[in-house]
Every structure is written in C-alpha cells, then in structure tokens.
Amino acid sequence: LLKNFPDFEQGDIAIGCFGNTTAKAVEDAGLRLDCKAPQPEYPSMAAALEAFLENNHKAHV
Secondary structure, eight states, X not given: OTTXXXXXXXXXXXXXXXXXXXXXXXXXXXXXXXXXXXXXTBOSHHHHHHHHHHHHGGGGO
C-alpha cells in the first residue's frame, strides 16, 4: 500500500487482512489493523468482516 501510495494516511480507513504474515506487514508499516482472520472466533475473513461491521457500523458509514 505505502509503496504505491507513499503519501497514504490511514485516518479512519479500516484495514483488514488474512493471515499472520499479512498482519505483521500491516503493523510493521505502522498501520492500524482493524479486522484480522483467521482467529478462533472468526475462522474465515467473511466471519471476521461481518463481526467488524456489526461492531463498527456507525464509525465507518
């Protein structure tokens, strides 16, 4: 993301990822990770995204 858009500022943009390697890359880039899968309670990205949207709907509308 930052390679293609070096002036990117996350602000209120939510970032989600799948897998520990991608999560580490997001965090190493200094970005906030808002939605991650798989996790025990969210085995799929669809489940993680659904939970994220249910819990954060008003913040990202």
